[in-house]
Amino acid sequence: EVQLLESGGGLVQPGGSLRLSCVASGFTFSDHYMDWVRQPPGKGLEWVGRVRNKANSYTTEYAASVKGRFTISRDDSKNSLSLQMNSLKTEDTAVYYCARGDMDVWGQGTTVTVSS
Amino acid sequence: DIQMTQSPSSLSASIGDRVTITCRASQGISTYLAWFQQKPGKAPKSLIYAASNLQSGVPSKFSGSGSGTDFTLTISNLQPEDFATYYCQQSDSYPRTFGQGTKLEIK
Numbered sequence: 001e002v003q004l005l006e007s008g009g010g011l012v013q014p015g016g017s018l019r020l021s022c023v024a025s026g027f028t029f030s031d032h033y034m035d036w037v038r039q040p041p042g043k044g045l046e047w048v049g050r051v052r053n054k055a056n057s058y059t060t061e062y063a064a065s066v067k068g069r070f071t072i073s074r075d076d077s078k079n080s081l082s083l084q085m086n087s088l089k090t091e092d093t094a095v096y097y098c099a100r101g102d103m104d105v106w107g108q109g110t111t112v113t114v115s116s
Numbered sequence: 117d118i119q120m121t122q123s124p125s126s127l128s129a130s131i132g133d134r135v136t137i138t139c140r141a142s143q144g145i146s147t148y149l150a151w152f153q154q155k156p157g158k159a160p161k162s163l164i165y166a167a168s169n170l171q172s173g174v175p176s177k178f179s180g181s182g183s184g185t186d187f188t189l190t191i192s193n194l195q196p197e198d199f200a201t202y203y204c205q206q207s208d209s210y211p212r213t214f215g216q217g218t219k220l221e222i223k
Contacts, residue, residue, distance in 0.1 A: 035212075037160075045152075045160065045203055047212035061210045064117075097159055103150060103205065104171055106159040 002026035002105050004098050009110030016088050016114070022081040022098030022107055030054060030076040033101030036083050038094035039109075046094075048072075050101070051081070066092075088114045118142050118206050122215035128223040133194045137218045139187040139204035148208035151180055151189045154217075155200045163202075164189065196222070 008020040022034070033056075036048035049062040051072045060072050071084040081098050095109040119142035129135050139149065147167035152160040162171045164180040167187055177192045191198055199222050204215040 044217045045154075045205070045214040047205075047214065050210075050212075063211045102162075102165060102207075103152070103160075104162045104165065106161070108159055 002100075004100070004105060004107035006096065006098055006107040006110040009096065009112045011113045011115065012088055013116050014088060014090055014114055017084070017086045018088065018112060020083040020085070020096055020098075020110055020112070022083075024079045024081070024100075027100070027105075029074075029079040034072075034074060034081045035099045035101060035103060036070075036072060036081075037097045037099055037103070037106075038092075038112075039097070040091070040094045048083070048096070085112070088112075090114050117211055118145060118209060118213050120204055120206055120213050120215040122202075122204055122218050124218060125216065126219040126221065128221050129194055130223045131194055131196065134190065134192045135194065135220065137189045137191075137202055137204075137220075139182075139189070139215050141185045141187075141206055141208075144184045145206045145208035147183045148206055149180075149182065149187050150205045150207060151178075152203045152205065153198075153200045154203065160203065191220075194220075 003025045006022045033052045035050045049072045052059045069087045073082045093114050097109045098107045121140045123138045149167045151164040154160040168180045179190045201217045201219045
């Protein structure tokens, strides 16, 4: 079964850092681009960023709202995707989903709350 | 950035009805358009990619059409499990952007 499983969410103070992880199974992870998408409470979906595959040099793209603060990386040997979030703001509070590159497969999400 | 605008924002319909949701892009995106369904507390589910292609396992009651700037998602013979929020999303350029969502409710 194709599956993505996120972890690492929690409560963090403004200005703090948090690292989210997403582990893939059931497909050849290394072949695919991978995305992060977030959803603030009661609001719509917002694309956070993407990491491409090895064939495309693991290059990344980011939304303007997170560029310079968030870093997406991957470890193909562990079928793992990461989102390092620094300088967190209250407006980063959301459920964070990882998704396979064409967004045809989504994880169940992990909740990040930024509050003092 | 490409802005995606869905209409209506909410929609009431009855079991057995056929409904259409519209998505408009602020500039042409060819057929780089996807539709997602999301139920409360759950992750989004991919329904349609490339404007009109059904994802594997998605019932044929869902259909998509359009190209350029105007797109539609049609759902026929509404059943209780179809009442959810629907989002369009463009994959023509970065940043990827979603519509604001259309909440489909039971009348």
